Amino acid sequence: MIATLFGNLAIFVLSLLVGVEVIGKIPSTLHTPMMSGANAIHGVVLAGAVITASLANSPLGYALTFVAGALAAANVFGGYVVTDRMLQMFTRRAPAPSAAPTADDQKDPS
Amino acid sequence: MTLFAFVIGVVFLAAATLFVVGLHLMRLPSTARRGNLISAGGMAIAVIATIVFSLVTANGSWIGWLALVLGAAAGAAFGIVRARTVKMTDIPQLVSIFNAVGGGAAAAVAFADFVLHSSGLRLDLTSSIPIVLDVVIGSVTFSGSLIAAGKLQGVISGSPITFPGARIVNVLAIVIALAAGVFAIVVGNNVLLLVVVLLASLLFGVLMVLPIGGADAPVIVSLLNAFTGLAVAMAGFAINNQALIIAGALVGAAGTILTLQMAKAMNRSVLAIVLGGFGTGDSSSSAPDDAQDLSNVRELTADDVAVQLAYAQHVMIVPGYGLAAAQAQHEIAELAKLLLAHGIDVKYAIHPVAGRMPGHMNVLLAEANVPYEQMLQLDEANVAFDNCDVALVVGANDVYNPDARKPGNPVSGMPILDVDHAKSVVILKRSMRPGYAGISNPLFTDPKTGMFFADAKKGIADITAAVKEYVPS
Structure with a gap:
Protein backbone atom coordinates (compact mmCIF):
# COMPACT_ATOMS: atom_id res chain seq x y z
CA MET A 1 0.00 0.00 0.00
CA ILE A 2 2.64 2.49 1.09
CA ALA A 3 4.79 1.67 -1.96
CA THR A 4 1.82 2.39 -4.26
CA LEU A 5 1.21 5.67 -2.48
CA PHE A 6 4.82 6.68 -2.93
CA GLY A 7 4.75 5.84 -6.62
CA ASN A 8 1.58 7.88 -7.07
CA LEU A 9 3.00 10.81 -5.07
CA ALA A 10 6.09 10.85 -7.28
CA ILE A 11 3.89 10.90 -10.39
CA PHE A 12 1.81 13.72 -8.86
CA VAL A 13 4.77 15.96 -8.02
CA LEU A 14 6.49 15.44 -11.38
CA SER A 15 3.23 16.16 -13.22
CA LEU A 16 2.83 19.40 -11.28
CA LEU A 17 6.30 20.45 -12.41
CA VAL A 18 5.57 19.53 -16.04
CA GLY A 19 2.33 21.53 -15.79
CA VAL A 20 4.14 24.61 -14.51
CA GLU A 21 6.72 24.32 -17.28
CA VAL A 22 4.22 23.86 -20.11
CA ILE A 23 1.62 26.39 -18.98
CA GLY A 24 4.16 29.12 -18.21
CA LYS A 25 4.99 29.33 -21.94
CA ILE A 26 1.43 30.04 -23.10
CA PRO A 27 0.91 33.73 -24.06
CA SER A 28 -1.93 35.74 -22.52
CA THR A 29 -3.55 35.83 -25.99
CA LEU A 30 -4.54 32.20 -25.51
CA HIS A 31 -5.25 32.15 -21.80
CA THR A 32 -9.02 31.85 -22.12
CA PRO A 33 -8.92 28.84 -24.50
CA MET A 34 -6.11 27.33 -22.41
CA MET A 35 -8.13 27.66 -19.22
CA SER A 36 -11.08 26.08 -20.98
CA GLY A 37 -8.84 23.32 -22.40
CA ALA A 38 -7.33 22.56 -19.00
CA ASN A 39 -10.88 22.52 -17.69
CA ALA A 40 -11.73 19.81 -20.21
CA ILE A 41 -8.69 17.77 -19.16
CA HIS A 42 -9.89 17.44 -15.58
CA GLY A 43 -12.97 15.81 -17.08
CA VAL A 44 -10.77 12.69 -17.05
CA VAL A 45 -12.60 12.13 -13.78
CA LEU A 46 -15.03 10.37 -16.15
CA ALA A 47 -12.57 7.45 -15.92
CA GLY A 48 -13.14 7.58 -12.18
CA ALA A 49 -16.89 7.42 -12.78
CA VAL A 50 -16.32 4.29 -14.91
CA ILE A 51 -14.52 2.60 -12.00
CA THR A 52 -17.32 3.68 -9.69
CA ALA A 53 -19.86 2.12 -12.06
CA SER A 54 -17.97 -1.17 -12.23
CA LEU A 55 -17.83 -1.53 -8.44
CA ALA A 56 -21.21 -0.11 -7.40
CA ASN A 57 -23.33 -2.62 -5.49
CA SER A 58 -25.94 -0.58 -3.59
CA PRO A 59 -28.69 1.90 -4.45
CA LEU A 60 -26.53 4.72 -3.04
CA GLY A 61 -23.66 3.48 -5.18
CA TYR A 62 -25.83 3.50 -8.32
CA ALA A 63 -27.10 7.00 -7.54
CA LEU A 64 -23.55 8.29 -7.03
CA THR A 65 -22.50 6.60 -10.28
CA PHE A 66 -25.29 8.40 -12.13
CA VAL A 67 -24.31 11.75 -10.62
CA ALA A 68 -20.59 11.25 -11.24
CA GLY A 69 -21.24 10.10 -14.82
CA ALA A 70 -23.51 13.03 -15.62
CA LEU A 71 -21.23 15.70 -14.13
CA ALA A 72 -18.03 14.24 -15.60
CA ALA A 73 -19.52 13.79 -19.08
CA ALA A 74 -20.78 17.39 -19.08
CA ASN A 75 -17.25 18.44 -18.14
CA VAL A 76 -15.50 16.41 -20.84
CA PHE A 77 -17.80 16.93 -23.79
CA GLY A 78 -18.71 20.53 -23.03
CA GLY A 79 -15.12 21.46 -22.25
CA TYR A 80 -13.60 20.09 -25.43
CA VAL A 81 -16.39 21.32 -27.71
CA VAL A 82 -16.32 24.90 -26.42
CA THR A 83 -12.51 25.03 -26.50
CA ASP A 84 -12.54 23.80 -30.08
CA ARG A 85 -15.15 26.40 -30.98
CA MET A 86 -12.94 29.16 -29.63
CA LEU A 87 -9.72 27.91 -31.21
CA GLN A 88 -11.32 27.33 -34.57
CA MET A 89 -11.90 31.10 -34.70
CA PHE A 90 -8.20 31.68 -34.16
CA THR A 91 -7.13 29.34 -36.92
CA ARG A 92 -9.48 30.21 -39.77
CA ARG A 93 -7.47 32.02 -42.41
CA ALA A 94 -10.02 33.08 -45.02
CA PRO A 95 -12.83 34.69 -43.05
CA ALA A 96 -16.34 34.47 -44.41
CA PRO A 97 -17.09 38.15 -43.80
CA SER A 98 -20.59 38.39 -42.47
CA ALA A 99 -22.24 34.98 -42.26
CA ALA A 100 -21.14 33.95 -38.77
CA PRO A 101 -21.43 37.35 -37.07
CA THR A 102 -25.02 37.96 -38.15
CA ALA A 103 -26.09 34.58 -36.88
CA ASP A 104 -24.65 35.51 -33.51
CA ASP A 105 -26.18 38.96 -33.52
CA GLN A 106 -29.64 37.56 -33.92
CA LYS A 107 -29.24 35.51 -30.77
CA ASP A 108 -27.97 38.56 -28.94
CA PRO A 109 -30.67 39.90 -26.62
CA SER A 110 -29.05 43.27 -25.92
CA MET B 1 0.90 -6.26 -10.72
CA THR B 2 -0.48 -8.43 -13.48
CA LEU B 3 0.67 -8.05 -17.05
CA PHE B 4 -2.80 -6.78 -17.94
CA ALA B 5 -2.67 -4.05 -15.27
CA PHE B 6 0.79 -3.12 -16.56
CA VAL B 7 -0.47 -2.72 -20.11
CA ILE B 8 -3.38 -0.56 -18.92
CA GLY B 9 -0.90 1.53 -16.90
CA VAL B 10 1.24 2.09 -19.99
CA VAL B 11 -1.85 3.20 -21.92
CA PHE B 12 -2.57 5.73 -19.15
CA LEU B 13 0.95 7.09 -19.54
CA ALA B 14 0.39 7.44 -23.29
CA ALA B 15 -2.82 9.37 -22.58
CA ALA B 16 -0.97 11.61 -20.12
CA THR B 17 1.68 12.28 -22.78
CA LEU B 18 -1.04 13.37 -25.19
CA PHE B 19 -2.41 15.78 -22.55
CA VAL B 20 1.02 17.37 -22.15
CA VAL B 21 1.66 17.56 -25.90
CA GLY B 22 -1.80 19.04 -26.38
CA LEU B 23 -1.23 21.76 -23.78
CA HIS B 24 2.20 22.43 -25.27
CA LEU B 25 0.70 23.04 -28.72
CA MET B 26 -1.69 25.56 -27.17
CA ARG B 27 1.12 28.11 -26.94
CA LEU B 28 0.67 29.18 -30.60
CA PRO B 29 -2.63 30.30 -32.14
CA SER B 30 -1.83 28.33 -35.29
CA THR B 31 -1.37 24.98 -33.53
CA ALA B 32 -3.71 25.46 -30.58
CA ARG B 33 -6.71 23.77 -32.17
CA ARG B 34 -4.66 20.69 -33.03
CA GLY B 35 -3.40 20.70 -29.44
CA ASN B 36 -6.92 20.61 -28.09
CA LEU B 37 -7.83 17.72 -30.41
CA ILE B 38 -4.73 15.79 -29.33
CA SER B 39 -5.71 16.36 -25.72
CA ALA B 40 -9.21 15.06 -26.54
CA GLY B 41 -7.58 11.97 -28.09
CA GLY B 42 -5.71 11.38 -24.84
CA MET B 43 -9.01 11.68 -23.01
CA ALA B 44 -10.67 9.07 -25.24
CA ILE B 45 -7.75 6.66 -24.74
CA ALA B 46 -7.78 7.10 -20.95
CA VAL B 47 -11.53 6.54 -20.66
CA ILE B 48 -11.61 3.55 -23.02
CA ALA B 49 -8.66 1.92 -21.26
CA THR B 50 -10.47 2.35 -17.94
CA ILE B 51 -13.64 0.81 -19.38
CA VAL B 52 -11.70 -2.21 -20.69
CA PHE B 53 -9.87 -2.61 -17.38
CA SER B 54 -13.11 -2.40 -15.38
CA LEU B 55 -14.98 -4.85 -17.61
CA VAL B 56 -12.20 -7.41 -17.24
CA THR B 57 -11.35 -7.08 -13.57
CA ALA B 58 -14.46 -5.91 -11.72
CA ASN B 59 -17.58 -7.99 -11.23
CA GLY B 60 -20.13 -5.27 -10.53
CA SER B 61 -23.74 -5.45 -11.59
CA TRP B 62 -25.25 -4.23 -14.83
CA ILE B 63 -27.25 -1.63 -12.88
CA GLY B 64 -24.06 0.30 -12.19
CA TRP B 65 -23.20 0.38 -15.89
CA LEU B 66 -26.74 1.40 -16.78
CA ALA B 67 -26.59 4.27 -14.26
CA LEU B 68 -23.28 5.37 -15.80
CA VAL B 69 -24.57 5.28 -19.38
CA LEU B 70 -27.75 7.18 -18.51
CA GLY B 71 -25.85 9.77 -16.48
CA ALA B 72 -23.12 10.21 -19.08
CA ALA B 73 -25.64 10.58 -21.91
CA ALA B 74 -27.52 13.29 -20.02
CA GLY B 75 -24.31 15.07 -19.04
CA ALA B 76 -22.83 14.89 -22.53
CA ALA B 77 -26.02 16.26 -24.08
CA PHE B 78 -26.09 19.17 -21.65
CA GLY B 79 -22.39 19.91 -22.15
CA ILE B 80 -22.46 19.80 -25.94
CA VAL B 81 -25.59 21.91 -26.26
CA ARG B 82 -24.28 24.58 -23.89
CA ALA B 83 -20.88 24.59 -25.59
CA ARG B 84 -22.40 24.95 -29.05
CA THR B 85 -24.87 27.70 -28.20
CA VAL B 86 -22.98 29.88 -25.71
CA LYS B 87 -22.28 33.45 -26.75
CA MET B 88 -18.57 34.27 -26.79
CA THR B 89 -19.13 37.05 -24.26
CA ASP B 90 -20.50 34.44 -21.83
CA ILE B 91 -17.50 32.10 -22.04
CA PRO B 92 -16.22 32.86 -18.50
CA GLN B 93 -19.52 31.71 -16.95
CA LEU B 94 -19.52 28.50 -18.98
CA VAL B 95 -15.93 27.71 -18.03
CA SER B 96 -16.97 28.17 -14.42
CA ILE B 97 -19.96 25.83 -14.82
CA PHE B 98 -17.84 23.11 -16.46
CA ASN B 99 -15.39 23.58 -13.62
CA ALA B 100 -18.17 23.12 -11.09
CA ASP B 282 -18.93 45.62 -12.80
CA SER B 283 -17.41 49.00 -13.47
CA SER B 284 -20.62 50.18 -15.09
CA SER B 285 -22.95 49.40 -12.21
CA SER B 286 -21.48 49.98 -8.82
CA ALA B 287 -18.37 52.12 -9.21
CA PRO B 288 -18.38 55.25 -7.05
CA ASP B 289 -19.75 58.16 -8.97
CA ASP B 290 -17.29 60.91 -8.06
CA ALA B 291 -17.12 62.17 -11.62
CA GLN B 292 -14.21 64.38 -12.53
CA ASP B 293 -14.66 68.02 -13.39
CA LEU B 294 -15.90 68.10 -16.97
CA SER B 295 -14.52 71.61 -17.60
CA ASN B 296 -11.02 70.29 -18.31
CA VAL B 297 -12.28 67.68 -20.73
CA ARG B 298 -12.19 68.10 -24.49
CA GLU B 299 -15.35 66.47 -25.73
CA LEU B 300 -15.46 65.05 -29.25
CA THR B 301 -18.23 64.07 -31.64
CA ALA B 302 -18.19 61.00 -33.88
CA ASP B 303 -17.27 63.31 -36.73
CA ASP B 304 -14.20 64.68 -34.88
CA VAL B 305 -13.01 61.16 -34.20
CA ALA B 306 -13.56 60.15 -37.81
CA VAL B 307 -11.41 63.01 -39.09
CA GLN B 308 -8.56 62.02 -36.79
CA LEU B 309 -8.76 58.38 -37.86
CA ALA B 310 -9.13 59.09 -41.58
CA TYR B 311 -5.96 61.19 -41.66
CA ALA B 312 -3.84 58.96 -39.43
CA GLN B 313 -1.18 56.52 -40.57
CA HIS B 314 -0.96 54.30 -37.52
CA VAL B 315 -4.04 53.64 -35.40
CA MET B 316 -4.06 51.58 -32.24
CA ILE B 317 -7.34 50.30 -30.84
CA VAL B 318 -7.42 49.62 -27.09
CA PRO B 319 -10.46 47.45 -26.33
CA GLY B 320 -11.59 47.13 -22.72
CA TYR B 321 -14.33 45.66 -20.61
CA GLY B 322 -16.87 48.17 -21.95
CA LEU B 323 -16.42 46.80 -25.47
CA ALA B 324 -17.04 43.25 -24.26
CA ALA B 325 -20.04 44.32 -22.19
CA ALA B 326 -21.58 46.15 -25.15
CA GLN B 327 -20.72 43.21 -27.45
CA ALA B 328 -19.21 45.69 -29.87
CA GLN B 329 -16.48 43.38 -31.22
CA HIS B 330 -18.10 43.16 -34.68
CA GLU B 331 -18.50 46.95 -34.92
CA ILE B 332 -14.88 47.63 -34.00
CA ALA B 333 -13.67 44.99 -36.47
CA GLU B 334 -15.72 46.64 -39.20
CA LEU B 335 -14.22 50.06 -38.43
CA ALA B 336 -10.73 48.56 -38.47
CA LYS B 337 -11.43 46.86 -41.79
CA LEU B 338 -12.58 50.13 -43.32
CA LEU B 339 -9.42 51.91 -42.18
CA LEU B 340 -7.17 49.07 -43.31
CA ALA B 341 -8.80 49.12 -46.74
CA HIS B 342 -7.60 52.69 -47.08
CA GLY B 343 -4.02 51.94 -46.24
CA ILE B 344 -4.15 52.93 -42.60
CA ASP B 345 -2.24 50.62 -40.29
CA VAL B 346 -4.57 49.35 -37.54
CA LYS B 347 -3.53 47.19 -34.61
CA TYR B 348 -5.19 46.18 -31.35
CA ALA B 349 -3.39 46.67 -28.04
CA ILE B 350 -4.68 44.03 -25.66
CA HIS B 351 -4.01 44.20 -21.96
CA PRO B 352 -3.68 40.79 -20.28
CA VAL B 353 -6.93 41.32 -18.33
CA ALA B 354 -8.94 43.12 -21.03
CA GLY B 355 -12.44 41.68 -21.30
CA ARG B 356 -13.78 39.50 -18.57
CA MET B 357 -10.83 37.16 -18.15
CA PRO B 358 -7.28 36.89 -19.53
CA GLY B 359 -7.33 36.30 -23.24
CA HIS B 360 -11.09 36.79 -23.44
CA MET B 361 -10.73 39.90 -25.61
CA ASN B 362 -8.66 37.89 -28.07
CA VAL B 363 -11.46 35.35 -28.34
CA LEU B 364 -14.05 38.08 -28.91
CA LEU B 365 -11.96 39.73 -31.63
CA ALA B 366 -11.24 36.38 -33.23
CA GLU B 367 -14.98 35.83 -33.32
CA ALA B 368 -15.25 39.07 -35.32
CA ASN B 369 -12.68 37.68 -37.79
CA VAL B 370 -9.77 39.85 -36.62
CA PRO B 371 -6.54 38.02 -37.56
CA TYR B 372 -4.48 37.32 -34.45
CA GLU B 373 -1.45 38.99 -36.05
CA GLN B 374 -3.21 42.32 -35.50
CA MET B 375 -3.61 41.70 -31.77
CA LEU B 376 -0.58 42.96 -29.88
CA GLN B 377 0.26 41.84 -26.38
CA LEU B 378 1.32 44.35 -23.73
CA ASP B 379 5.05 44.48 -24.57
CA GLU B 380 4.62 44.58 -28.35
CA ALA B 381 1.88 47.18 -28.05
CA ASN B 382 3.96 49.47 -25.85
CA VAL B 383 6.69 49.58 -28.48
CA ALA B 384 4.10 50.40 -31.14
CA PHE B 385 2.49 53.27 -29.16
CA ASP B 386 5.63 55.41 -29.67
CA ASN B 387 4.86 55.43 -33.38
CA CYS B 388 1.09 55.70 -33.12
CA ASP B 389 -0.92 58.68 -34.42
CA VAL B 390 -4.26 57.93 -32.81
CA ALA B 391 -4.99 55.61 -29.92
CA LEU B 392 -8.69 54.75 -29.81
CA VAL B 393 -9.63 53.48 -26.36
CA VAL B 394 -13.00 51.75 -26.13
CA GLY B 395 -14.53 51.10 -22.72
CA ALA B 396 -11.34 50.78 -20.70
CA ASN B 397 -10.29 52.74 -17.61
CA ASP B 398 -7.46 51.45 -15.49
CA VAL B 399 -5.28 49.42 -17.85
CA TYR B 400 -3.66 52.58 -19.26
CA ASN B 401 -3.72 54.87 -16.23
CA PRO B 402 -0.32 56.65 -16.23
CA ASP B 403 -0.58 56.96 -12.43
CA ALA B 404 0.43 53.30 -12.29
CA ARG B 405 3.99 54.53 -12.78
CA LYS B 406 3.75 56.61 -9.60
CA PRO B 407 3.68 55.16 -6.09
CA GLY B 408 0.89 55.52 -3.57
CA ASN B 409 -2.38 54.77 -5.40
CA PRO B 410 -4.48 51.66 -6.07
CA VAL B 411 -2.96 51.03 -9.51
CA SER B 412 0.68 51.68 -8.58
CA GLY B 413 2.95 49.12 -10.16
CA MET B 414 0.23 47.61 -12.34
CA PRO B 415 1.48 46.77 -15.84
CA ILE B 416 -0.19 49.28 -18.17
CA LEU B 417 -0.52 50.06 -21.86
CA ASP B 418 1.44 53.23 -22.72
CA VAL B 419 -1.53 54.89 -24.40
CA ASP B 420 -0.16 58.29 -23.33
CA HIS B 421 2.80 57.78 -25.69
CA ALA B 422 0.51 58.06 -28.72
CA LYS B 423 0.40 61.44 -30.49
CA SER B 424 -3.33 61.74 -29.97
CA VAL B 425 -5.77 59.84 -27.78
CA VAL B 426 -9.49 59.26 -28.24
CA ILE B 427 -11.36 57.69 -25.35
CA LEU B 428 -14.79 56.27 -26.02
CA LYS B 429 -16.74 55.58 -22.85
CA ARG B 430 -20.18 56.20 -21.50
CA SER B 431 -19.32 58.71 -18.78
CA MET B 432 -16.46 60.07 -16.70
CA ARG B 433 -17.00 57.36 -14.11
CA PRO B 434 -13.84 55.74 -12.83
CA GLY B 435 -13.27 52.03 -13.43
CA TYR B 436 -12.76 49.11 -11.18
CA ALA B 437 -9.85 50.63 -9.22
CA GLY B 438 -12.13 53.55 -8.32
CA ILE B 439 -9.67 56.31 -9.20
CA SER B 440 -9.67 58.92 -11.91
CA ASN B 441 -7.37 58.70 -14.91
CA PRO B 442 -5.25 61.84 -15.51
CA LEU B 443 -5.19 61.02 -19.22
CA PHE B 444 -8.88 61.98 -19.45
CA THR B 445 -7.96 65.64 -18.94
CA ASP B 446 -4.68 65.57 -20.88
CA PRO B 447 -4.55 68.19 -23.68
CA LYS B 448 -3.93 65.54 -26.34
CA THR B 449 -6.94 63.49 -25.26
CA GLY B 450 -10.45 63.84 -26.58
CA MET B 451 -13.39 62.15 -24.93
CA PHE B 452 -16.27 60.70 -26.94
CA PHE B 453 -19.14 59.82 -24.61
CA ALA B 454 -21.29 57.02 -26.03
CA ASP B 455 -22.24 53.40 -25.69
CA ALA B 456 -19.43 51.35 -27.27
CA LYS B 457 -21.60 49.67 -29.89
CA LYS B 458 -23.44 52.77 -31.06
CA GLY B 459 -20.40 55.04 -30.73
CA ILE B 460 -18.25 52.87 -32.97
CA ALA B 461 -21.01 52.50 -35.52
CA ASP B 462 -21.34 56.31 -35.64
CA ILE B 463 -17.58 56.71 -36.10
CA THR B 464 -17.60 54.15 -38.90
CA ALA B 465 -20.42 55.98 -40.67
CA ALA B 466 -18.55 59.28 -40.32
CA VAL B 467 -15.24 57.81 -41.55
CA LYS B 468 -16.98 56.69 -44.74
CA GLU B 469 -17.57 60.39 -45.52
CA TYR B 470 -13.87 61.16 -45.40
CA VAL B 471 -12.24 58.25 -47.16
CA PRO B 472 -12.68 57.98 -50.90
CA SER B 473 -14.61 54.83 -51.69
Missing part, protein backbone atom coordinates in the same frame (compact mmCIF):
# COMPACT_ATOMS: atom_id res chain seq x y z
CA VAL B 101 -19.36 19.86 -12.60
CA GLY B 102 -15.77 18.54 -12.71
CA GLY B 103 -15.36 19.23 -8.99
CA GLY B 104 -18.74 17.69 -8.26
CA ALA B 105 -17.87 14.56 -10.24
CA ALA B 106 -14.58 14.18 -8.37
CA ALA B 107 -16.39 14.45 -5.04
CA ALA B 108 -19.00 11.91 -6.17
CA VAL B 109 -16.33 9.41 -7.25
CA ALA B 110 -14.55 9.68 -3.90
CA PHE B 111 -17.82 9.46 -2.00
CA ALA B 112 -18.84 6.32 -3.90
CA ASP B 113 -15.49 4.71 -3.15
CA PHE B 114 -16.00 5.43 0.55
CA VAL B 115 -19.54 4.01 0.50
CA LEU B 116 -18.24 0.86 -1.18
CA HIS B 117 -15.95 0.15 1.73
CA SER B 118 -18.26 1.34 4.49
CA SER B 119 -19.75 -2.07 5.13
CA GLY B 120 -16.42 -3.71 5.68
CA LEU B 121 -13.24 -2.98 7.56
CA ARG B 122 -11.81 0.42 8.34
CA LEU B 123 -10.42 2.02 5.19
CA ASP B 124 -6.68 2.17 4.83
CA LEU B 125 -5.26 5.66 5.45
CA THR B 126 -3.78 5.76 1.95
CA SER B 127 -7.37 5.66 0.65
CA SER B 128 -9.34 7.50 3.31
CA ILE B 129 -7.15 10.62 3.45
CA PRO B 130 -7.37 11.32 -0.30
CA ILE B 131 -11.10 10.52 -0.23
CA VAL B 132 -11.80 13.08 2.47
CA LEU B 133 -9.57 15.71 0.81
CA ASP B 134 -11.31 15.03 -2.49
CA VAL B 135 -14.79 15.44 -1.00
CA VAL B 136 -13.76 18.71 0.70
CA ILE B 137 -12.03 20.25 -2.35
CA GLY B 138 -14.53 18.88 -4.87
CA SER B 139 -17.56 20.19 -2.94
CA VAL B 140 -16.03 23.63 -2.34
CA THR B 141 -15.27 23.85 -6.06
CA PHE B 142 -18.75 22.69 -7.02
CA SER B 143 -20.72 25.23 -4.99
CA GLY B 144 -18.11 27.99 -5.29
CA SER B 145 -17.90 27.76 -9.09
CA LEU B 146 -21.67 27.81 -9.44
CA ILE B 147 -21.82 31.01 -7.36
CA ALA B 148 -18.98 32.53 -9.42
CA ALA B 149 -20.83 31.64 -12.64
CA GLY B 150 -23.96 33.29 -11.20
CA LYS B 151 -22.01 36.45 -10.45
CA LEU B 152 -20.50 36.55 -13.95
CA GLN B 153 -23.90 35.95 -15.51
CA GLY B 154 -25.47 38.63 -13.32
CA VAL B 155 -27.96 36.21 -11.72
CA ILE B 156 -26.24 36.90 -8.41
CA SER B 157 -25.24 40.46 -7.58
CA GLY B 158 -21.73 41.31 -8.72
CA SER B 159 -21.11 43.43 -5.66
CA PRO B 160 -19.67 41.69 -2.61
CA ILE B 161 -22.41 40.04 -0.55
CA THR B 162 -21.72 39.98 3.15
CA PHE B 163 -23.84 39.73 6.29
CA PRO B 164 -22.95 40.25 9.95
CA GLY B 165 -20.85 37.37 11.20
CA ALA B 166 -20.33 35.98 7.70
CA ARG B 167 -16.67 35.43 8.35
CA ILE B 168 -17.40 33.49 11.56
CA VAL B 169 -19.91 31.23 9.80
CA ASN B 170 -17.34 30.74 7.08
CA VAL B 171 -14.62 29.68 9.51
CA LEU B 172 -17.11 27.45 11.35
CA ALA B 173 -18.07 25.72 8.09
CA ILE B 174 -14.51 24.83 7.18
CA VAL B 175 -13.68 23.80 10.77
CA ILE B 176 -16.70 21.47 10.85
CA ALA B 177 -15.77 20.07 7.43
CA LEU B 178 -12.19 19.37 8.49
CA ALA B 179 -13.12 18.02 11.94
CA ALA B 180 -15.72 15.65 10.48
CA GLY B 181 -13.12 14.71 7.88
CA VAL B 182 -10.58 13.77 10.53
CA PHE B 183 -13.21 11.69 12.34
CA ALA B 184 -14.20 10.02 9.07
CA ILE B 185 -10.56 9.09 8.51
CA VAL B 186 -10.10 7.79 12.07
CA VAL B 187 -13.36 5.82 12.15
CA GLY B 188 -12.81 4.79 8.58
CA ASN B 189 -16.24 3.49 7.60
CA ASN B 190 -18.93 5.94 8.76
CA VAL B 191 -20.81 7.38 5.80
CA LEU B 192 -22.73 9.86 7.96
CA LEU B 193 -19.51 11.66 8.88
CA LEU B 194 -18.65 12.00 5.21
CA VAL B 195 -22.10 13.49 4.58
CA VAL B 196 -21.29 16.16 7.18
CA VAL B 197 -17.99 16.83 5.39
CA LEU B 198 -19.87 17.16 2.11
CA LEU B 199 -22.53 19.57 3.37
CA ALA B 200 -20.13 21.76 5.36
CA SER B 201 -17.81 21.99 2.35
CA LEU B 202 -20.65 22.94 0.02
CA LEU B 203 -21.65 25.70 2.45
CA PHE B 204 -18.06 26.88 2.68
CA GLY B 205 -17.82 27.12 -1.12
CA VAL B 206 -20.90 29.34 -1.26
CA LEU B 207 -19.72 31.58 1.58
CA MET B 208 -16.22 31.81 0.14
CA VAL B 209 -17.35 33.21 -3.22
CA LEU B 210 -20.33 35.39 -2.19
CA PRO B 211 -18.20 38.23 -0.73
CA ILE B 212 -16.00 38.40 -3.83
CA GLY B 213 -16.62 41.27 -6.25
CA GLY B 214 -17.83 40.47 -9.76
CA ALA B 215 -14.67 41.94 -11.31
CA ASP B 216 -12.59 39.55 -9.23
CA ALA B 217 -14.76 36.56 -10.13
CA PRO B 218 -12.55 35.43 -13.06
CA VAL B 219 -9.58 35.12 -10.70
CA ILE B 220 -11.69 32.93 -8.44
CA VAL B 221 -12.80 30.83 -11.41
CA SER B 222 -9.16 30.21 -12.23
CA LEU B 223 -8.32 29.41 -8.61
CA LEU B 224 -11.23 26.98 -8.38
CA ASN B 225 -10.04 25.44 -11.65
CA ALA B 226 -6.78 24.64 -9.86
CA PHE B 227 -8.81 23.20 -6.96
CA THR B 228 -10.72 20.90 -9.30
CA GLY B 229 -7.41 19.66 -10.66
CA LEU B 230 -6.32 18.79 -7.14
CA ALA B 231 -9.68 17.14 -6.39
CA VAL B 232 -9.34 14.97 -9.49
CA ALA B 233 -5.77 14.05 -8.52
CA MET B 234 -7.05 13.08 -5.04
CA ALA B 235 -9.70 10.89 -6.68
CA GLY B 236 -6.84 9.28 -8.58
CA PHE B 237 -5.03 8.55 -5.31
CA ALA B 238 -8.21 7.11 -3.79
CA ILE B 239 -8.89 4.66 -6.63
CA ASN B 240 -5.23 4.26 -7.64
CA ASN B 241 -5.68 5.57 -11.19
CA GLN B 242 -2.62 7.30 -12.64
CA ALA B 243 -4.48 8.99 -15.49
CA LEU B 244 -6.48 10.97 -12.93
CA ILE B 245 -3.39 11.84 -10.89
CA ILE B 246 -1.41 13.15 -13.86
CA ALA B 247 -4.27 15.06 -15.47
CA GLY B 248 -5.32 16.50 -12.13
CA ALA B 249 -1.80 17.69 -11.35
CA LEU B 250 -1.46 19.30 -14.80
CA VAL B 251 -4.70 21.22 -14.33
CA GLY B 252 -3.78 22.13 -10.76
CA ALA B 253 -0.52 23.67 -12.01
CA ALA B 254 -2.27 25.42 -14.90
CA GLY B 255 -4.91 26.96 -12.68
CA THR B 256 -2.37 28.11 -10.11
CA ILE B 257 -0.11 29.82 -12.65
CA LEU B 258 -3.00 31.50 -14.39
CA THR B 259 -4.41 32.73 -11.08
CA LEU B 260 -1.10 34.31 -10.12
CA GLN B 261 -0.62 35.92 -13.55
CA MET B 262 -4.15 37.28 -13.52
CA ALA B 263 -3.83 38.72 -10.02
CA LYS B 264 -0.56 40.37 -11.03
CA ALA B 265 -2.09 41.96 -14.13
CA MET B 266 -4.95 43.30 -11.99
CA ASN B 267 -2.51 44.55 -9.37
CA ARG B 268 -4.19 42.53 -6.62
CA SER B 269 -2.94 39.81 -4.33
CA VAL B 270 -4.72 36.47 -4.49
CA LEU B 271 -5.12 36.57 -0.72
CA ALA B 272 -6.85 39.96 -0.85
CA ILE B 273 -9.23 38.67 -3.51
CA VAL B 274 -10.10 35.52 -1.56
CA LEU B 275 -10.68 37.54 1.61
CA GLY B 276 -13.06 39.53 -0.52
CA GLY B 277 -15.20 42.57 0.10
CA PHE B 278 -13.15 44.96 -2.02
CA GLY B 279 -13.95 44.31 -5.69
CA THR B 280 -16.58 46.79 -6.74
CA GLY B 281 -18.10 44.52 -9.32
